[in-house]
Amino acid sequence: xxxxxxxxxxxxxxxxxxxxxxxxxxxxxxxxxxxxxxxxxxxxxxxxxxxxxxxxxxxxxxxxxxxxxxxxxxxxxxxxxxxxxxxxxxxxxxxxxxxxxxxxxxxxxxxxxxxxxxxxxxxxxxxxxxxxxxxxxxxxxxxxxxxxxxxxxxxxxxxxxxxxxxxxxxxxxxxxxxxxxxxxxxxxxxxxxxxxxxxxxxxxxxxxxxxxxxxxxxxxxxxxxxxxxxxxxxxxxxxxxxxxxxxxxxxxxxxxxxxxxxxxxxxxxxxxxxxxxxxxxxxxxxxxxxxxxxxxxxxxxxxxxxxxxxxxxxxxxxxxxxxxxxxxxxxxxxxxxxxxxxxxxxxxxxxxxxxxxxxxxxxxxxxxxxxxxxxxxxxxxxxxxxxxxxxxxxxxxxxxxxxxxxxxxxxxxxxxxxxxx
Amino acid sequence: xxxxxxxxxxxxxxxxxxxxxxxxxxxxxxxxxxxxxxxxxxxxxxxxxxxxxxxxxxxxxxxxxxxxxxxxxxxxxxxxxxxxxxxxxxxxxxxxxxxxxxxxxxxxxxxxxxxxxxxxxxxxxxxxxxxxxxxxxxxxxxxxxxxxxxxxxxxxxxxxxxxxxxxxxxxxxxxxxxxxxxxxxxxxxxxxxxxxxxxxxxxxxxxxxxxxxxxxxxxxxxxxxxxxxxxxxxxxxxxxxxxxxxxxxxxxxxxxxxxxxxxxxxxxxxxxxxxxxxxxxxxxxxxxxxxxxxxxxxxxxxxxxxxx
Numbered sequence: 001x002x003x004x005x006x007x008x009x010x011x012x013x014x015x016x017x018x019x020x021x022x023x024x025x026x027x028x029x030x031x032x033x034x035x036x037x038x039x040x041x042x043x044x045x046x047x048x049x050x051x052x053x054x055x056x057x058x059x060x061x062x063x064x065x066x067x068x069x070x071x072x073x074x075x076x077x078x079x080x081x082x083x084x085x086x087x088x089x090x091x092x093x094x095x096x097x098x099x100x101x102x103x104x105x106x107x108x109x110x111x112x113x114x115x116x117x118x119x120x121x122x123x124x125x126x127x128x129x130x131x132x133x134x135x136x137x138x139x140x141x142x143x144x145x146x147x148x149x150x151x152x153x154x155x156x157x158x159x160x161x162x163x164x165x166x167x168x169x170x171x172x173x174x175x176x177x178x179x180x181x182x183x184x185x186x187x188x189x190x191x192x193x194x195x196x197x198x199x200x201x202x203x204x205x206x207x208x209x210x211x212x213x214x215x216x217x218x219x220x221x222x223x224x225x226x227x228x229x230x231x232x233x234x235x236x237x238x239x240x241x242x243x244x245x246x247x248x249x250x251x252x253x254x255x256x257x258x259x260x261x262x263x264x265x266x267x268x269x270x271x272x273x274x275x276x277x278x279x280x281x282x283x284x285x286x287x288x289x290x291x292x293x294x295x296x297x298x299x300x301x302x303x304x305x306x307x308x309x310x311x312x313x314x315x316x317x318x319x320x321x322x323x324x325x326x327x328x329x330x331x332x333x334x335x336x337x338x339x340x341x342x343x344x345x346x347x348x349x350x351x352x353x354x355x356x357x358x359x360x361x362x363x364x365x366x367x368x369x370x371x372x373x374x375x376x377x378x379x380x381x382x383x384x385x386x387x388x389x390x391x392x393x394x395x396x397x398x399x400x401x402x403x404x405x406x407x408x409x410x411x412x413x414x415x416x417x418x419x420x421x
Numbered sequence: 422x423x424x425x426x427x428x429x430x431x432x433x434x435x436x437x438x439x440x441x442x443x444x445x446x447x448x449x450x451x452x453x454x455x456x457x458x459x460x461x462x463x464x465x466x467x468x469x470x471x472x473x474x475x476x477x478x479x480x481x482x483x484x485x486x487x488x489x490x491x492x493x494x495x496x497x498x499x500x501x502x503x504x505x506x507x508x509x510x511x512x513x514x515x516x517x518x519x520x521x522x523x524x525x526x527x528x529x530x531x532x533x534x535x536x537x538x539x540x541x542x543x544x545x546x547x548x549x550x551x552x553x554x555x556x557x558x559x560x561x562x563x564x565x566x567x568x569x570x571x572x573x574x575x576x577x578x579x580x581x582x583x584x585x586x587x588x589x590x591x592x593x594x595x596x597x598x599x600x601x602x603x604x605x606x607x608x609x610x611x612x613x614x615x616x617x618x619x620x621x622x623x624x625x626x627x628x629x630x631x632x633x634x635x636x637x638x639x640x641x642x643x644x645x646x647x648x649x650x651x652x653x654x655x656x657x658x659x660x661x662x663x664x665x666x667x668x669x670x671x672x673x674x675x676x677x678x679x680x681x682x683x684x685x686x687x688x689x690x691x692x693x694x695x696x697x698x699x700x701x702x703x704x705x706x707x708x709x710x711x712x713x714x715x716x717x718x719x720x721x722x723x724x725x726x727x728x729x
Contacts, residue, residue: 071666075686082474099689103475245580245670246560385688392672399582399671 033062034313038091039073050333061316086308094302106134107307112318123342126301137301139339144267150279151261155179163285173237188238190229191394202296212380213420226404241398274357283364295373382418468695485696498680509593517597521604542598551662582673600645607641
């Protein structure tokens with residue numbers, strides 16, 4: 001046989017090999033290293049990577065990190081989970097927790113022996129559903145506003161110690177607008193479903209029924225909320241909708257571009273904004289119905305470490321979670337980027353850096369701890385859809401395509417369709 | 422050995438003879454069955470169920486399909502998509518044809534121009550260009566800066582619902598290069614003697630274009646039209662990137678495919694999304710079919726010239 005020509009048998013063999021090569025990756029068991037996934041902006045990714053380095057130098061098992069911005073993370077995780085290919089250790093947000101836990105995609109951590117002895121019990125148990133623990137809180141967080149006090153003073157205003165009432169806040173915002181060329185007293189928060197939760201609780205009801213089957217906040221409260229921000233926009237105390245639409249990224253936010261003196265968000269997010277603002281940001285409670293009444297706010301673990309039900313490395317995954325929660329180097333690397341640390345030990349370690357934005361955030365949570373209301377139940381299945389729906393409706397109102405009344409009705413209808421499925 | 426095709430060959434012989442052929446086809450066949458046909462059949466099945474990504478699907482009949490027509494956001498996505506197709510496709514085609522005709526006049530450096538105009542088509546659907554678009558049409562963007570120099574006050578082209586879709590239409594028209602190259606190839610096929618004959622008969626340039634060039638080019642126009650309509654219905658990336666996945670502002674860029682994606686991967690409504698996908702297939706099929714039927718009245722193929 002001429003060695004340079006293929007025999008029929010060689011060819012057949014090649015064909016079979018090609019076919020096998022094509023098929024094999026599809027069905028072979030995945031036995032790579034443990035995968036660790038999380039969401040968050042760059043600073044979070046850097047911090048967790050540093051903590052993972054500490055894990056590695058302590059002789060921890062091999063791992064492969066995956067990170068993405070919040071919105072993209074959920075698209076990816078949904079696809080991975082349905083393909084039985086979810087990461088082993090994953091960061092879970094309360095916004096989607098019930099969707100995943102309720103569908104059996106998360107492991108019960110009860111028997112894996114993760115050391116949670118030093119954790120605040122409320123945070124450690126924030127992932128407990130029907131006696132099973134599907135996730136361990138990474139932090140305790142609360143809603144807050146961050147104010148550029150220097151800018152307020154320069155405009156001749158002042159900041160009340162306990163934050164504003166909603167009425168006083170509207171007055172403040174109107175006065176501030178125009179004190180600096182092209183500035184607004186507040187960013188527009190009409191689309192902020194999480195700030196609205198505080199507002200709803202100030203009006204006497206939680207957002208959802210205990211079992212998550214329906215909306216309990218009244219339609220009139222929703223309407224009042226949309227109307228409040230519509231009035232601020234009319235008074236030019238808050239920017240028009242198209243400006244808000246371009247200010248969603250942290251670095252384009254009004255406070256970062258000097259067009260507003262304040263921003264709302266979860267307390268730890270002050271550390272994302274602080275590097276973009278020259279003077280220190282003061283952390284305050286969000287506006288209240290009655291001055292000093294913080295019952296609308298709550299402190300809760302809203303981000304969790306979970307292990308996917310399909311994980312092939314549950315023991316290593318559990319060890320890693322224990323490490324991230326308890327090891328000094330990991331705690332220091334993470335700081336408050338995931339929220340106020342969930343143990344006394346960690347808080348002491350992190351607040352040691354006096355007068356950092358992180359220390360101010362921790363001080364804020366400790367300060368309001370005795371004054372806030374009881375924590376709501378885990379957000380129900382379908383929360384993610386309501387979160388984006390609320391924002392969309394607020395946007396429609398902002399562009400004059402809906403009224404506060406019709407928008408409130410639309411949201412009630414959406415909640416009726418989404419909840420209790 | 423000579424290949425002999427005779428009816429006398431038994432079925433077994435023919436089968437044995439074709440085995441190597443099928444073996445060579447195998448990699449492609451596996452892809453076709455596993456990655457295209459299989460998922461399509463599954464998605465057809467899911468479209469009749471309440472599949473929500475993590476549950477076991479249960480049969481719900483036509484419910485998903487019926488729900489579509491009571492879903493205001495679905496209807497909005499239809500409106501946006503039809504508007505997009507109806508405006509961007511004719512504009513893009515006209516642009517492509519005009520540039521192709523200009524380039525066909527024997528310019529020096531034709532290859533360079535051709536490549537230059539074709540580049541946007543290669544890049545146009547990409548994330549990078551969508552991000553660039555965001556910069557150009559943002560309220561502090563390039564366009565407003567240029568307008569500012571001219572003393573015109575700009576607006577937030579992307580952040581206002583009245584104009585956002587138009588930026589996407591411009592983006593599509595800007596990618597006229599692909600149909601242009603095909604037009605150019607078509608123009609090259611038109612014999613000079615026909616045009617010369619028309620010129621001798623006294624037809625001016627305009628008449629020659631409408632009476633000779635365009636009819637002879639009509640099969641190419643038809644081909645481009647069919648492809649562009651299908652492509653425009655399936656547009657996704659630019660809207661996804663420019664609106665941050667939301668289809669905003671105020672659902673003004675909520676393309677059909679984008680809403681489908683939101684339902685599938687945002688809200689986990691896989692059954693509903695599958696139903697949407699099949700309706701889109703149907704819409705595209707109807708449009709393509711309509712194109713072929715209408716095409717008979719205006720598409721002129723050289724080989725039927727004698728009969729006409």
